[in-house]
Amino acid sequence: MFQAFFPFVSLFFRIREDREKVTGYVENVIPNYLPDDFKRMFRVSRETYSKLLGYVSRSEEFALRNPNRGRSQIPLEKILLMILWYFGTQESAQSISDRFGVQQSTFYKYQEKVMDYFCNILCSRFIVWPKEDEKNEMFRNFQSKKGFPGVIGALDGSHIPITPPKDRQREYINRKGFHSVVLQAVCRPDKRFTHIYCGWPGRVHDARVYRNSDIYSNLYELCGHNHILGDGAYPNSRCLLTPYRDTGHLTAPQKLYNKIHSSTRCIIENSFGLLKGRFRRLQHINIYNIEKVVKVIVSCCVLHNMCIMNTDELDDIYDDHVDDNPDCPPQYRIEDAEGKLKRILITRQLSS
Incomplete structure (x- = not known):
């Protein structure tokens, strides 16, 4: 039993090590996208993204916490780009989390929050x-x-x-x-x-x-x-x-x-x-x-x-x-x- 278990544990950690998160994608790569490249990647124009960011940023649900308390909060810009990427692709949650440098649980947390905001607030405004x-x-x-x-x-x-x-x-x-x-x-x-x-x-x-x-x-x-x-x-x-x-x-x-x-x-x-x-x-x-x-x-x-x-x-x-x-x-x-x-x-x- 233990002989079968330890190779599995070894394989598990080897897989985890192979999964490297992308660093600086939002901060260093996306700002260099041309307008057409941005739309191709995120399925909306920069102008639409900026308007969406404006709506969401006014919500208390996404208000920044006191920076002196707890862990630093993920920037709202990254959250929205991450969720837009989800809507625009068939990529797995695991892959998206790695691309944006966050834990998978973090992705699920903000996915739920953003979709709730869309359904409960923006839906009655735009539909x-x-x-x-x-x-x-x-x-x-x-x-x-x-x-x-x-x-x-x-x-x-x-x-x-x-x-x-x-x-x-x-x-x-x-x-x-x-x-x-x-x-x-x-x-x-x-x-x-x-x-x-x-x-x-x-x-x-x-x-x-x-x-x-x-x-x-x-x-x-x-x-x-x-x-x-x-x-x-x-x-x-x-x-x-x-x-x-x-x-x-x-x-x-x-x-x-x-x-x-x-x-x-x-x-x-x-x-x-x-x-x-x-x-x-x-x-x-x-x-x-x-x-x-x-x-x-x-x-x-x-x-x-x-x-x-x-x-x-x-x-x-x-x-x-x-x-x-x-x-x-x-x-x-x-x-x-x-x-x-x-x-x-x-x-x-x-x-x-």
Whole structure:
């Protein structure tokens, strides 16, 4: 027994010795990055990073302790760069800790603090439903694309690959055959999210996720006389217009409606592609704790909106969209007379 144990201990310490932490990366290397190199590494521009630093630095949660007491605190600049690196890569926590010269436990501590700040403070600031005066501008922007009137948002769900909880793996297998949670979102014409709702297991149909979200119960108040667009996975209603079900007997005006509807609605798919392309952690979140998975997703959505508001563009688009949802299940396909009439009137308007 002891003969087997001591070689293991020796190997363990040899591995620990091989893991050398990087010294001076934040202090000496990053300041020399050109703007494009900084954005490529951290997935945001220096300007966006500086604004984010300004927001976080005003939080009491990250206020510097008395320097005369205890160990020196890690600079906030290093903390944010470390977490941005996490969001932008698939690198392990161990590797990130070594890169930034901190203990792995320290990385986890600040990862939790930063994500809590994003979810509890910044989310309500940057992911907001449009005000009345903004709605007028938004439906004009949507209508200028393909002519579809009255649109103030596009709705869809996206699968975020995860490592599932060990005792609930089957719940998270989606129709594509991998484990995921669903991110439901509504976006503006500029790809900013105006509403997000996430955390449901990947096997759950989009219609059920929508039915359980707060936007479902508040949609009439949020939209007024306007509407958002969703694909055939959702129930058609006065404030959520979907395409006609293609049973092989659609009329020419109905086909035209579907085509313009799809061309207008696809902005949400582009938003998801931009989100996952910029923050590559969302291409697979290797965390068992679903609550923490949700915090990662929400934090990335907040950063996504911040970047767009700061005209911080990135060309990396991640295209994993597959129309994997069947039509809206019968139990959610409630006949909405107002929605049916509204769709008919818009169909006539588009074909006139």
